[in-house]
Every structure is written in structure tokens, then in C-alpha cells.
Amino acid sequence: MKRTPLYQAHRALGARLIEFSGWEMPLQYKSIVAEHRAVRTGVGLFDLSHMGEIELRGPQALAVCQELLVSDVARLQLGQAQYSVLCYPHGGIVDDVIVYRIAGDRYLFCVNAANSEHDYDWMRAHNHGRAELINRSDEYALIAIQGPRAAATLQRLTPLDLMQLRRYWCVTGEVGGIPTLVARTGYTGEDGFELFVSLHHSVPLWQACLDAGRQEGIVPVGLGARDTLRLEAGYLLYGNDIDAQTTPLEAGLQRLVRFDKPAFLGREALLRQQQSGVSRQLVAVRLHDPGVPRRGYALWSGDRVVGHVTSGTLSPCLGTGIALGYVPPSYTAVGTPLAVEIRGRHAQGQVVTRPFYHTH
Amino acid sequence: MEIPSQLRYSHEHEWVAVEDNIATIGITDYAQEQLGDVVYVELPEVGTQITKDEAFGVVESVKAVSDIYAPVSGTVTEVNVDLPDSPETINEDPYGDAWMIRVEMSDPTELDDLMTAAEYKKFLEEQEKDEE
Incomplete structure (x- = not known):
């Protein structure tokens, strides 16, 4: 089983660990319900380093993104992010992702842990060498700080003006003196941030967040509460609610699908399904x-x-x-x-x- | 881990308190800790016949559904009707307010199959060892 760099920190915090998508991850620290409530009323900290990160870069990166994703990636401004799905030609879902435009011609996909290898292979097979494709899953740790007190907590650690960072936007800066990609995204339904950080900086960043959140009553949150939080928020989980046999039109994700943009994988099948009805x-x-x-x-x-x-x-x-x-x-x-x-x-x-x- | 000395214990982590021919039954501190937050409880009605080693109820934590097994056979004479409305009591007070049912035993010799507190403690230690 794979372990994130925060494995020892989780053990020290008394986490109960489980296998999840090949990773040994915290299910809960003290109580799923207490961790859930902390995120709804205060602030919680999540280790999501099992998630995959795949980057497409170069002059052809946008064109490749447009083919891979059902949404219109051309609408993303520099520093903007969007939730989207990759589809098979038959319309089934390869994965659901958040794609971040982190530089003019750099797009970072945050993908599900269980799918990251397959996503990478899928993207490579359809890239045809046009864009530079880099699997950064082993380079990045991902720490999420979520809840109504997340912004106040994080602000103590960074010179970035978080008031200026809108939902579904990201910015690069220092958090606790550590270079971090700060994204105002999450999977809890609360305000919050996801912090992409180099693997070897993840332990000090995790500790800095815990220290900064002490007066807010910050708690570490395991995958148990992550699941109850996302379900209350109505978010889908790949492998449960969506998979290769479900289409975005069936899954209530039709708002993502842009038939008016250039051709993309799954377009014909989805168009047929839209016309015939699900x-x-x-x-x-x-x-x-x-x-x-x-x-x-x-x-x-x-x-x-x-x-x-x-x-x-x-x-x-x-x-x-x-x-x-x-x-x-x-x-x-x-x-x-x-x-x-x-x-x-x-x-x-x-x-x-x-x-x-x-x-x- | 609390293991009160006056109770008897099953291998399925139920406890039994005996007074005359009446057995009061609940789940142990170890069981509630393994389950995590209990969010739902289903108990039998008064008058139900329960049979040793067969499920008589269900507890659900956030993550899992678990049967509760009868440590003895008999007829349910009383049910903790407050418990389904406050299942978290099982986490907070497993040996007290979270008692589940009282049973008039049909065969009190079944108690001989249950463990003493010392035996249950040893049983838990062996289980922990097996897990490592």
C-alpha cells in the first residue's frame, strides 16, 4: 500500500487507517460525525495526497484539453478552474476532474486516486504527442482546508489576499513560507482551499495549518467525514455515482457538456443521447x-x-x-x-x- | 478500554448483566469503539423470542451495518425505547444508558459459555495481536 508523506503525522494524531484506492489513508481521527461538524461550523484539515495530478502544457495544451473534456476549457482565464469530466467515445465517464489553468498554456488536472494511472494513459493515447503531458502525482501533496473558518485560518499563513481569490480560482504564493498553489476549491460544500504543494513540503505545511487553526478549533478530517460531507453537498463520487457505464447527461452533469465547442471525445454519443432522451x-x-x-x-x-x-x-x-x-x-x-x-x-x-x- | 468486572461477555462483544433470571444486554466499549459513531439502532419488540448466537438487532455506524447477536436465549421483557432516538448513547455510555434489551432467560446454563471480564480482556488482547 502507498503512503502519503503525512502518514506518520496521521499515526501521531491517532488516526484509524484504511486502504483506499491502494493508499493507506485516515478513515477518522476521533469521530466521523465530530469531524463532519467541525467542517460545517469551523475548519477541518484533510490530507488528499492520494489524489492524482496530471499536467498538460505547451501551445497545443488547450486543444488537447478541449478534445478530452466535455466542457469548454477555452473559457478558463489564467488562474481559473472548472469541474469537468472526461468521456469515452460511447459517452461513459473516464473520470471527473478539476482542471486548473495554472499558467497561460499549463493545465493541471486533479484526478481521482483510483483513476490516475488510467487517466494518464487515456490522456497520452489521445494526446498524440501534441502537448507535453506530465504525471505529477508523485510530486504533489494535496492538503485541503475547509469550513467557514478556513479563510481566516489560512490568511494567517500567507501574504496572498485571500479576499481576492474567488471560488474556483487559484493562485501561486507562499503559505507558511512554502511555495504553494492555493485553489479555492473543495469537495465539502463549504468555503475552503486546496493546497498543492511539493511532496517534501507537505509535513511543515500540514503542521503550519494545524497551528494556525488552533484558535479556530481546527481538526484533522479523515475520509469518512469527507464522504458524508460530499454527499450532503450533493457531489458525486467516481466509482459509486458515476463510472464508465454512466454518462454526464444521466448523472445530472449536462451543464458541463458544451456541444457548441470544438469536437470532443463522447460528443456524438452524448448528442444522440440528448436527442433520444436518457x-x-x-x-x-x-x-x-x-x-x-x-x-x-x-x-x-x-x-x-x-x-x-x-x-x-x-x-x-x-x-x-x-x-x-x-x-x-x-x-x-x-x-x-x-x-x-x-x-x-x-x-x-x-x-x-x-x-x-x-x-x- | 472499560471492562466492568461484574458483567459477562460474548465473543461477538455483547455484555450481559444477570439479576435472577433476567439478563440485561448491550454491546461493549470495545465494540462501540470499533464501530465508530453509531447513527442508527434497531431493536426487537417486547415479547420477541431470541436465540443464542442469532441476531436480535442491528447497529449502524456511519460506515457499516452490524448485527447484534443474542448472548443467551429467552423472551424480551423490556426494550430501551430511548436508544433509537439517541443512538450516540452507545458511544457515550455502552454499559449504562445504552443497555438494549432485558431478556427472561429460557436456559440460564447458557451463561456458562460467556466470558468473565478477565477472560474477555484476554480475548481482546489476543484479537489485537492477530490484527498486527
Whole structure:
């Protein structure tokens, strides 16, 4: 199993470690629910160094990005980022990524840990040597600082004016004296930052963040709370909610897909699907009956199984079961009653809008 | 790790307190720590027959679903009805407020299969060793 440079720091903090995508990562330090709440009300610190970073650079980099991604990368200004997906020609999703335009002709993809090798191979196969393609996953550590007190905490460590850094933008500067790519992005639904830093600077940066956040009550947050936070925020998880068999149109990501830009992988298939209509669509279901929906549980409409849960949990902030899953489009209107089958019992709920939980 | 000396313990990490023919049952401190934050509890109704080594209830943490196994057989005479509304009690007070059910035992000799506190402590130590 691979370990991030922060492995010893996690052990010292009493983390319970688990295997995740080939990495030994913290599941929780003290309590998933307490870590979740800390991010909703204060500030939490995450080691996300398992995530992959792949860079495309050079005069042809934009053209290659445009072919690989369904979104219009040409709209990115210097320092701007966007959430997007790479698709197979048949429209299924290779991965979901955030692409950062970190210099005029440099694009940094932050990709899922489990997919980073495959993404790199995929990008290389479609690059045809036009742009310089560099897998930087082993060079970067990634530390996220998230929560309503994240900006105040981080500001203590940097001369950068974080007030000027808008959501989905990034800037290079020093944090705690360490050269860092600071991005105002995250996967929690809260304000926050993701800090891309050279691997050997990650331990001092992690410690500097913990020290700077002491008066804010900062806590380290494991992957357990990362999952409940992202689900409350309605974000998708690759491998659960999206994969090679789901398209962005089915997954509710049609806003990303720009048919009016130059050709891209998956365009024809997605255009066909848009014209013919999807046969299933991602819905968000909130239960009003007690119970914890989990991946694989059946979704019922009356006496019919209409789909299955792809992600589910008990929302720590709402106190009810919440789930994502795929159902035919006729069951996707907000307010449609849907039940989750939990150990043979039907826990009643209804279709709601994402996010489940509205943050400040 | 708390292991009260007056209780009996199962290999599935339930505890039993015996008074006359009534067994009070819950899960151990070790069990709650392994589970993490408990967010949901499902208990049987009064009058339910439970059978030793068979599941009588469910606890769910954020990450996992776990059955709770009956350490003894008998009839449920009382259920902790407050527990489903405050499942976090299992993390906070596993041997006290988080008792789950009271059972009128049908075969008190089944208690002989349960461990004493000292035996359970040793059992946990061996389990920890196996994990390493």
C-alpha cells in the first residue's frame, strides 16, 4: 500500500487507517460525525495526497484539453478552474476532474486516486504527442482546508489576499513560507482551499495549518467525514455515482457538456443521447422514515423497484437518511415519493434537489 | 478500554448483566469503539423470542451495518425505547444508558459459555495481536 508523506503525522494524531484506492489513508481521527461538524461550523484539515495530478502544457495544451473534456476549457482565464469530466467515445465517464489553468498554456488536472494511472494513459493515447503531458502525482501533496473558518485560518499563513481569490480560482504564493498553489476549491460544500504543494513540503505545511487553526478549533478530517460531507453537498463520487457505464447527461452533469465547442471525445454519443432522451437519471432522495440508505439498496416507487442507491448515508447535519441513485426520468421530479429498501423494510422518502444540505 | 468486572461477555462483544433470571444486554466499549459513531439502532419488540448466537438487532455506524447477536436465549421483557432516538448513547455510555434489551432467560446454563471480564480482556488482547 502507498503512503502519503503525512502518514506518520496521521499515526501521531491517532488516526484509524484504511486502504483506499491502494493508499493507506485516515478513515477518522476521533469521530466521523465530530469531524463532519467541525467542517460545517469551523475548519477541518484533510490530507488528499492520494489524489492524482496530471499536467498538460505547451501551445497545443488547450486543444488537447478541449478534445478530452466535455466542457469548454477555452473559457478558463489564467488562474481559473472548472469541474469537468472526461468521456469515452460511447459517452461513459473516464473520470471527473478539476482542471486548473495554472499558467497561460499549463493545465493541471486533479484526478481521482483510483483513476490516475488510467487517466494518464487515456490522456497520452489521445494526446498524440501534441502537448507535453506530465504525471505529477508523485510530486504533489494535496492538503485541503475547509469550513467557514478556513479563510481566516489560512490568511494567517500567507501574504496572498485571500479576499481576492474567488471560488474556483487559484493562485501561486507562499503559505507558511512554502511555495504553494492555493485553489479555492473543495469537495465539502463549504468555503475552503486546496493546497498543492511539493511532496517534501507537505509535513511543515500540514503542521503550519494545524497551528494556525488552533484558535479556530481546527481538526484533522479523515475520509469518512469527507464522504458524508460530499454527499450532503450533493457531489458525486467516481466509482459509486458515476463510472464508465454512466454518462454526464444521466448523472445530472449536462451543464458541463458544451456541444457548441470544438469536437470532443463522447460528443456524438452524448448528442444522440440528448436527442433520444436518457433512460435513467441521477436523483437525490431524502428519507423521512428512520434508516440509513446504503449503496446497492433498492429504490421503490409503490410496489416496483425503479433503481438502486449509488451512495447513501445518514446525514449528520439533517439527521435523516440521504441517497443518490438512478431511476427512470418519470421518477425524478422534486417531491416524487421514493422508498429505500432497508433489510426488507421500505423507508419512505422523496426526491429533493441537490445539495441536500445548504451551507452558509 | 472499560471492562466492568461484574458483567459477562460474548465473543461477538455483547455484555450481559444477570439479576435472577433476567439478563440485561448491550454491546461493549470495545465494540462501540470499533464501530465508530453509531447513527442508527434497531431493536426487537417486547415479547420477541431470541436465540443464542442469532441476531436480535442491528447497529449502524456511519460506515457499516452490524448485527447484534443474542448472548443467551429467552423472551424480551423490556426494550430501551430511548436508544433509537439517541443512538450516540452507545458511544457515550455502552454499559449504562445504552443497555438494549432485558431478556427472561429460557436456559440460564447458557451463561456458562460467556466470558468473565478477565477472560474477555484476554480475548481482546489476543484479537489485537492477530490484527498486527
